[in-house]
Amino acid sequence: MIFVLVSPREPATRPVGLRLEGSAGCVTRVAVRVSARLASILFLISLTLGCGRNERMDSIYAQRCASCHGLSGRGDGPLSASLPVSVPDFRTTVEQRSTGQIRRIISNGKGLMPAFEPALRPAEITDMVQMVRFLSREGRNLRWWERFDTLVVAHCSVPWELVLGTDEPAEGGR
């Protein structure tokens, strides 16, 4: 299997490799081409670095979560005082529960909290899991790996198959 880089203008199946054919001009052309692709990948990554918290997340959170959890995620929403149970502070939630557990609670509900799976798309539930993390950061010492959350989100948002192309069987491997 050869992992290839494909520019958007070229067909996804066309393999590109470094071919040293003894010609300096050819090597230069290939080097320029590879550099251009690396630059485009870095450009895409830089674009997605800002894709952490966005308006869509804020909007869904304000509509469906803030009334109990509060805009700051500290469990101090306008309804929280009327609830027969205490609403958790997200700073505590992220210390005690894994991302998977938080996702399950948002999807399936817990106690008085509604199950949002029937109402929200999977991507929107992911957004709310992220919101729990984003809101939990204020006033809390972050663990080292949490500093890379945005990068992880960005990584997941990039259409890598378009950027890198797909694996192609080696010649004669069929």
Place this chain on the structure above:
Amino acid sequence: MRFAGLLSTCSAAVLCVIAENAVLGHDPDTVLPRFERREVELAVRDFTLTDQDGRQLAFKHLSGKVVVLGFGYTTCPDVCPLMTATMLSVQRTIPENQKGSVYFLTVTTDPEIDTPAVLGAYARRYGADLSNWAFLTGPPSALKRVWENFGLRPVKKARGLVEHAPLTVLIDRQGIARLAYIGGSPEARVMRRDVAELLQRRS
């Protein structure tokens, strides 16, 4: 009969006005409305809806029972959970010998999301005793008739997000709504007392 019909229409209109005034927006800064208890006299028209197990339930079959009827939907991020919690609290305090005389109904305001399966999961999460509580859904046309009977006009804001009045109604053994609780957090203590009073009334 004409007078009774007029009275019902007036009661529904009054309920409608009160309920519409109590409609909650979904702005997180919304202040929880004050809970209101109103005496009403509203004939409940018969309806047939589907419960959480997919069975048909006709309101007329509950004749002779005091019915606590609440409106809400399962993905409500607002006060519906409080209303359900209050009903649950009332249900748990009904003495064993009176359980057969009281029935609880939760009618959805969002049939798009609230299928019988979704309602069943909701009921189980709350730990509701389904021997005298049904969570009802049905075709929008059938539900609309029930909503209109009580002056409710749910407005869909987004998928799984509906604006509606936080209304719970107490219906006597003859099928006449006698009390309306409007507000997100009706007091279980008050509702319990009202249920006990209606149970004592002679048919």
